[in-house]
Amino acid sequence: MIRSRFVALATLVVGAGLLATCSPSTQAPATPVEAGFRLFNDTALSGDGKIACASCHPDGGHTNNKTYVGLNIVPDGQPDGRSTPTLRGVRDTAPYSWAGGKSLQDNVKGIIVNRMKGKEPTAEQLAQLEAYLGSLEFPANPNLNADGTPSDAAPEPAHRGYKAFLQASCNACHVPPVFAKPDNEDIGSGGSFNVPSLRGVSTTAPYFHDGRHPTLKALIPAKLEYLKALGSTETLTPEEIEDLLAYLTIL
Secondary structure: HHHHHHHHHHHHHHHHHHHHHHHOOOOOOOOOOHHHHHHHHOOHOOOOOOOOOHOOOOOHHHHOOEEEEEOOOOOOOOOOOOOOOOOOHHHHHOOOOOOOOOOHHHHHHHHHHHOOOOOOOOHHHHHEEEEEEHOOOOOOOOOOOOOOEEOOOOHHHHHHHHHHHHHHHHHHHHHHHOOOOOOEOOOOOEEEEEEOOOOOHHHHHEOOOOOOOOOOHHHHHHHHHHHHHHHOOOOOOHHHHHHHHHHHHHH
């Protein structure tokens, strides 16, 4: 009885093994973007195995709206802190990180090694992460035309705000349609930093490299002071500032 049961079990196991061996695989190899997505969400990339890229960039590479020194959350506005930027549309918004001046792969490697304290990623892993990051798009926006102008669906204050945006020369650094600039800029905030894209800016607070401004309305006076220091004589009325905020909100 016992021997017959053993033989039956062995036959079942061997048969299952032969079936697995002979059956063709139905799972296609992961694409670079799929492999990059898995790495982006993999805590094994960090030194302590607790932090993934997605920990600070959730929701498809967006931002968790926190300011960090290393992996430590610090108060917004702390001079050595760095606010977390969105990664949506990142392939079109070089240079990367607040310091700027690096390729996307070099920036990713630096974050993993220096901030996350993980091992240096392989060339294949970096290529996969770059492929995933390159797939991150700005969300579809019915209020915005392809050239960055407000669409017919945008509210009227946003149309007036676009004129204020041009009047204040905001487009000199935040160049449509990506609303970024391929160079660092020193606007008197403590150094020369990457100019972030304004796409989705209403959801990326706090603002500036150290997160010193909690709202868009709070940062506009600082921007206008910078333009004044450059010799601009343009001013915005309180009403124009509200319109400008309406335009920024739809980006």
